[in-house]
Amino acid sequence: MPQTATKNRRIVLAERPVGLPDENTLRLESVDIPTPKDGEMLLRTEFLSIDPYMRGRMNDAKSYAEPVKIGGVMTGQVVAEVMASNLDGFVVGDRVLAGSGWQDYAISDGTEVVNLGATPSNPSWALGILGMPGYTAYAGLLKIGEPKPGETVVVAAASGPVGATVGQIAKIKGCRTVGIAGGAEKCAHVVENLGFDVCIDHKADDFAEQLKAACPDGIDVYFDNVGGKVLYGVLPLLNPFARMPVCGVVAWYNLTGLPDGPDFGPMIMSTILRMKVKVQGFIIFDSFPISTYQEFVKDMTGWLAEGKVHYKEQVVDGIENAPQALNDVLLGNSFGKVVVKVA
Numbered sequence: 001m002p003q004t005a006t007k008n009r010r011i012v013l014a015e016r017p018v019g020l021p022d023e024n025t026l027r028l029e030s031v032d033i034p035t036p037k038d039g040e041m042l043l044r045t046e047f048l049s050i051d052p053y054m055r056g057r058m059n060d061a062k063s064y065a066e067p068v069k070i071g072g073v074m075t076g077q078v079v080a081e082v083m084a085s086n087l088d089g090f091v092v093g094d095r096v097l098a099g100s101g102w103q104d105y106a107i108s109d110g111t112e113v114v115n116l117g118a119t120p121s122n123p124s125w126a127l128g129i130l131g132m133p134g135y136t137a138y139a140g141l142l143k144i145g146e147p148k149p150g151e152t153v154v155v156a157a158a159s160g161p162v163g164a165t166v167g168q169i170a171k172i173k174g175c176r177t178v179g180i181a182g183g184a185e186k187c188a189h190v191v192e193n194l195g196f197d198v199c200i201d202h203k204a205d206d207f208a209e210q211l212k213a214a215c216p217d218g219i220d221v222y223f224d225n226v227g228g229k230v231l232y233g234v235l236p237l238l239n240p241f242a243r244m245p246v247c248g249v250v251a252w253y254n255l256t257g258l259p260d261g262p263d264f265g266p267m268i269m270s271t272i273l274r275m276k277v278k279v280q281g282f283i284i285f286d287s288f289p290i291s292t293y294q295e296f297v298k299d300m301t302g303w304l305a306e307g308k309v310h311y312k313e314q315v316v317d318g319i320e321n322a323p324q325a326l327n328d329v330l331l332g333n334s335f336g337k338v339v340v341k342v343a
Contacts, residue, residue: 010103043080128337137165149174151220161337312336
């Protein structure tokens with residue numbers, strides 16, 4: 001059923017998944033719309049962000065954030081409209097960026113909420129190129145990867161919201177950019193629309209050989225958000241003092257045990273040692289000072305206005321389709337930044 005003014009649809013975690021989430025993992029339910037108290041406001045979700053990290057929040061395991069509780073609303077960032085406000089700084093009609101999760105309506109006290117104003121242009125972009133994915137790409141590449149003009153930067157998931165942005169920033173900084181994506185259509189988009197120098201299809205039988213040919217001078221920066229066989233193909237090509245920002249390991253999120261095949265641990269660790277590679281994992285919410293975010297907003301706004309950065313968004317209609325949208329992201333079946341149009 002569509003969003004209404006009388007009921008709050010929400011998707012909750014029904015059980016913890018083993019491997020890929022299935023039809024039993026999440027449950028769509030309908031409850032009464034909450035009423036804001038003093039110091040609170042009522043938000044109505046318009047767009048919901050779909051991101052790979054959500055799979056990790058389904059696990060009852062130690063991580064950088066608390067897992068979603070059984071029966072709890074699935075976590076996620078949204079762009080929402082203020083429907084009622086008893087909170088200074090927010091008025092009815094304002095659009096906000098908030099962490100309301102997978103539901104139509106939510107109460108907020110304004111904590112970690114960004115006011116986008118009444119009429120933001122491209123409001124859903126606050127969930128993508130001007131939000132967490134864009135900031136992840138910017139800070140991870142420039143503050144950890146530290147690319148220099150003329151260096152080779154390799155980017156996994158290059159057609160996705162993070163990878164696509166990493167590669168375009170690397171080009172702005174004068175680097176040779178090699179993307180990795182799944183399928184001919186995505187690779188063509190990466191080269192023709194995003195301006196990468198080359199893109200390799202990770203589904204190709206000779207992926208490792210193609211990657212080696214595309215990086216005749218080795219790899220100076222590898223921005224990793226997938227892990228898996230892409231990482232294994234990159235490792236032998238890393239140059240001395242290469243840098244590797246790591247913001248995700250999508251290829252392994254659904255593992256229920258050790259991956260099949262040989263143990264790559266010795267290869268990974270010996271390469272890091274011999275090549276003196278800097279490997280740094282990061283979570284964008286707490287890994288950088290506020291000044292980095294301010295630099296990002298200024299730079300990215302300018303690059304978008306100048307046409308130096310291009311952005312692809314995939315919009316899925318209906319909150320009931322959010323679970324499948326998440327699985328598509330985890331399986332590599334999405335194309336661009338995925339948002340769900342809820343309103």
